[in-house]
Amino acid sequence: MAALKTKRNRKSVSKYINSVEHETRREDALALRDLMEQVTGMKAEMWGDSIVGFGRYSYQQKNGQKAEWPLTGFSPRKSATTLYIMPGFSSFDALLSKLGKHKTGGSCLYINRLENVDLNVLRKIVQQSVSLMRKRYDV
Numbered sequence: 669m670a671a672l673k674t675k676r677n678r679k680s681v682s683k684y685i686n687s688v689e690h691e692t693r694r695e696d697a698l699a700l701r702d703l704m705e706q707v708t709g710m711k712a713e714m715w716g717d718s719i720v721g722f723g724r725y726s727y728q729q730k731n732g733q734k735a736e737w738p739l740t741g742f743s744p745r746k747s748a749t750t751l752y753i754m755p756g757f758s759s760f761d762a763l764l765s766k767l768g769k770h771k772t773g774g775s776c777l778y779i780n781r782l783e784n785v786d787l788n789v790l791r792k793i794v795q796q797s798v799s800l801m802r803k804r805y806d807v
Contacts, residue, residue, distance in 0.1 A: 674716035
């Protein structure tokens with residue numbers, strides 16, 4: 669059985685964010701790090717080479733192996749910044765309708781530019797997501 673490749677590590681979050689070539693993605697990443705640290709009360713940590721995560725929970729994969737993943741996080745990708753809203757979006761319809769320009773898929777929220785969304789609404793989505801995950805996984 670293959671182990672999960674994306675794991676928490678000791679790489680520098682600041683070094684990673686500062687290495688993001690796309691200026692808007694880099695600036696948005698700095699703002700998201702601050703927002704998520706405030707919301708979660710946790711420091712940012714690198715997960716793999718490109719995910720900035722906050723907190724963690726343990727779960728059992730379908731193959732029976734145990735794994736860890738961040739409670740929430742983000743990754744400044746080339747096409748958009750991906751935010752990881754781990755419970756999915758079924759509880760967030762009202763907030764998503766007020767968020768602004770975005771796309772979703774699975775547990776991923778895709779935002780091209782933070783300036784295109786309401787940061788107060790985004791903060792609420794992250795807060796509620798983390799709260800749901802903490803209850804669901806007792807963390």
